Amino acid sequence: MKDIIVIKCGGSMIDSLSDDFYKSIKDLKDSGLQPVIVHGGGPAINQMLEELEIKSEFNNGLRKTTSDVMEVVEMVLSGSMTNTLVRNLAKHGLPALGMTGFDSSLLKAKALDFENLGFVGEITEVNSDFLLNIISMGVIPVISPLAAGIDGAACYNINADTAAGAIAVALNASKLLFVTDVPGVLKEKSLIENATVPDMMKLIDDGTITGGMVPKVMAAIDSLDGGMSNVMIVSGKNSLLNGEKIVGTTIYKEMEAVY
Ligand SMILES: Nc1ncnc2c1ncn2[C@@H]1O[C@H](COP(=O)(O)OP(=O)(O)O)[C@@H](O)[C@H]1O
Numbered sequence: 001m002k003d004i005i006v007i008k009c010g011g012s013m014i015d016s017l018s019d020d021f022y023k024s025i026k027d028l029k030d031s032g033l034q035p036v037i038v039h040g041g042g043p044a045i046n047q048m049l050e051e052l053e054i055k056s057e058f059n060n061g062l063r064k065t066t067s068d069v070m071e072v073v074e075m076v077l078s079g080s081m082t083n084t085l086v087r088n089l090a091k092h093g094l095p096a097l098g099m100t101g102f103d104s105s106l107l108k109a110k111a112l113d114f115e116n117l118g119f120v121g122e123i124t125e126v127n128s129d130f131l132l133n134i135i136s137m138g139v140i141p142v143i144s145p146l147a148a149g150i151d152g153a154a155c156y157n158i159n160a161d162t163a164a165g166a167i168a169v170a171l172n173a174s175k176l177l178f179v180t181d182v183p184g185v186l187k188e189k190s191l192i193e194n195a196t197v198p199d200m201m202k203l204i205d206d207g208t209i210t211g212g213m214v215p216k217v218m219a220a221i222d223s224l225d226g227g228m229s230n231v232m233i234v235s236g237k238n239s240l241l242n243g244e245k246i247v248g249t250t251i252y253k254e255m256e257a258v259y
């Protein structure tokens, strides 16, 4: 099996991912990496909830998911978000297959904290064999962050950064990229190219890293704990590549790995 690259596309970018972004996925695939895509959809879920006048609140970056909210989350994540990516990948010569995390029990989960967060799941298992079979056909899996409940719940809502991290670790991926609407982690508007976990924790503590960047960095740290050697946060506005190098912020566990 070729080296796997897990690419998480944030909801902030799905509709505006550039042609150059898709071309760079083709270049990465042609260079021998096998892409797996996990996507979010936070902004589209917010918009649909607003239109339906369903209240939604976040708790430490996680959406409190009542059963009414879950219906909308499921509809948005497994619908237009996945379809947009699959269609655009096909347009760039990349065959892709959209699936929810509960298809074929790809992701299994239990409630993280039902009292405070409702149907937000904590992943308990990733069906790697299923994904590896799809990958072996040369097809790119495009996965929405929903999971099958192991505790009687039909479906759980998983933060997409967390889902991507768990999938990358389970597949023993060689790369994990979080694609978002900024060039990486910024400090005073400058890109931080390399950083360690303690550097990142300091930037969260001093308020440099806030909002949606916090769950992304925390998912990156969990993936490093799970065995990834480095994790990147990158922009989807341009090509992922500058020459053969992926551009963005690379987070390493240890200082020695940076130098
Ligand atoms: N230090 C930082 N560097 C870069 N972006 C940051 C930082 N702190 C907070 N952010 C915010 O994080 C956002 C990305 O997170 P989010 O909107 O959740 O994206 P996505 O939908 O791609 O997961 C950026 O658009 C930016 O507003």
Ligand SMILES: CC(=O)N[C@@H](CCC(=O)OP(=O)(O)O)C(=O)O
Pocket: 009, 010, 011, 012, 039, 040, 041, 042, 043, 045, 061, 062, 063, 073, 120, 121, 145, 157, 158, 159, 160, 161, 212
């Ligand atoms: C539990 C939880 O918060 N789930 C997220 C799933 C989508 C997501 O994570 O989308 P982004 O990557 O665009 O933020 C949500 O309901 O918004």
